[in-house]
Amino acid sequence: MEKARPLWDNPLQFVFACISYAVGLGNVWRFPYLCQMYGGGGFLIPYVIMLIVEGMPLLYLELAVGQRMRKGSIGAWKIISPYLCGVGVASVVVSFFLSMYYNVINAWAFWYLFHSFQDPLPWATCPLNSNRTGYEEECEKTSSTQYFWYRQTLNISPSMETSGTVQWEQALCLTLAWLVVYLCILRGTASTGKVVYVTASLPYCVLIIYLIRGLTLHGALNGLIYMFTPKLEQLSNPKTWISAATQIFFSLGLGFGSLIAFASYNDPSNNCERHAIIVSLINSTTSIFASIVTFSIYGFKATFNYESCINKVILLLMNTFDLEEGSLTADNLSEMKDYLMAAHPQEYAQLLPQLKNCSLEAELDTVQGPGLCFIHAGFVCFINCIIGLIFTMEAGNYWFDIFNDYAATLSLLLIVLVETIAVCYIYGLRRFEKDLHTMIGRKLNWYWKVMWAFASPLLIISLFIFYLTDYILTGTLQYQAWDGTQGQLVTRDYPSYALAVIGLLVASSTMCIPLGALLTFIRKRLKRERVSTVA
């Protein structure tokens, strides 16, 4: 007697689960950065094209496979072909790596949340130095918010070689983050089904609050104008199209096996085609909405820095040349500078190294983006928490960046490529089409068939080739280390053991696919031999 597969209480829970899975940091943080880098409003053109060509078809494929096979990732691919059990295992391995490092972000979020309950906020001012005559030296060189992040949150070491000790405050927050995860998954779909109502809607509430706050900030408009002015010449840059494709691919979370698992809890006649279109559209519109929020705040920050810079220059000039209050303003600054250069050339020349050239464009350009990044349940949570303690050490953030950049990227591309080829050519597109017709009751549109069979695999292959050549061409991999004495980031080479870890991360997930096929082949051979010897 087989236990019935648990189901979502209603289709809305499934949609919410997919939305809360897809909408994440990539929408809020990475998309605005890419949009601004690759042509502003013009970036929306490759983005929408990639959404239609790559995002929707691949999402529909994964959901359809899950709903049809009614098993998680490993089981579903075993049904399609026994040689493909490695694909499911590779998905699980990648998911495991991701959950290891991604929950650290939640730990940081908790840290900042708990520190928000004081006025003034701890990152608003620099702490005082030991004899209270001024502010901490490291904080003076950089800003109070960066100091709070690098010194008081991470307590980051100057390079990867000095790993330092586990920071107990971060370890506590990480433990709390894992306890929250455990609470949410404790009862399977029964608990997760209720939790997704909150996790899907809460980000939108927060984003709306941020939107209202951000748009009322001074200088918000500068950021929005800067971001959305289309620079159509970027469309000829191949990196624009590659970034759009990559962003769509990773933003939807394809290849982790989670979408297959979510869809397997659906009842078989659920219209997953409609849901795939809805989820991908919601994901992309959330990206655009979040970029409005993010860039209004970036615009405020850039304007604030620019105006502080101008004020410092004005104060310096007024003090040196004993000018009247109000004679120097932001508007007449450049004219007054020329006049002073002509009137008092020696003093002006002495002052020149201290006079910074303030530029609003330069402030907006310094917007940095993240790297590419991404009694059973209790055991998984516990193991992940213990391993995650690595990321709470002083050098932990560097290991975090390694995982963020390399644990998921290449492996996911390979996994989804194998998935698409498996469904179209190994299982058979016609057979799959018939299954879907039985399930949903409608005929499969020719558009999906063309995308699955030709367009999406070609696109993934080209992305894969691009990334491989990029990794090979750049030679030694480098990372950004925080130098406390200078108060800024410096580039360093990875030590050899870090390179070994990177290689292991990529290999452990990608090798599962050929290994799985090989193991199945050997097992079948042995069985055949055993049968033949018995006979």
Next chain:
Amino acid sequence: MNGYLFSPFRNLLNISIISVSTICRISNVLLCNVTDRVSFWFVVTDSSKNTTTVPGSEVEAAIRMNRNRINSAFLLSDKTLQFLKISTTLSPPVEPSTPVWLIVFGVVLSLIVAGIVFLVVSGIQQRKKKNKESTERENLEEKGEVTITTENGIPCETLDLKAGHINGVFAADDERFTSL
């Protein structure tokens, strides 16, 4: 304007130096190097000892101790009234005995742990109830009093209507069948 400022300053300095060293009787604050911006050098003489000036360290100590009073007399602050060589000491931020974040962390942690314990305990209780029910049902079945209809080994009660959905392909379409 300079004279207006200097007399209260003089008086204040008198009072502050008297409070440092009770022995000397100060009566003269001499000003020199006056500039357009309100800035000046000063020395403090000790009239009882004729021409000797009060040592700089004592003046510095006096000013350091009474900085607040000097500032408020001029309605200025540490940023607008600067004594060269006397660096301002910034007031340390107020820090409560237990950091605030630990308190909030403790509250959230206890809520989460309470939630986990509640779910685990209620899960165990439900399983106990289900076991009791299934043993009761088995007893009844043995007595042959209740027959439970099963479909593919799944009792019909769990195959509730909520999991069913009419599939358009198989739904009986009345118009396809010829009417009798």
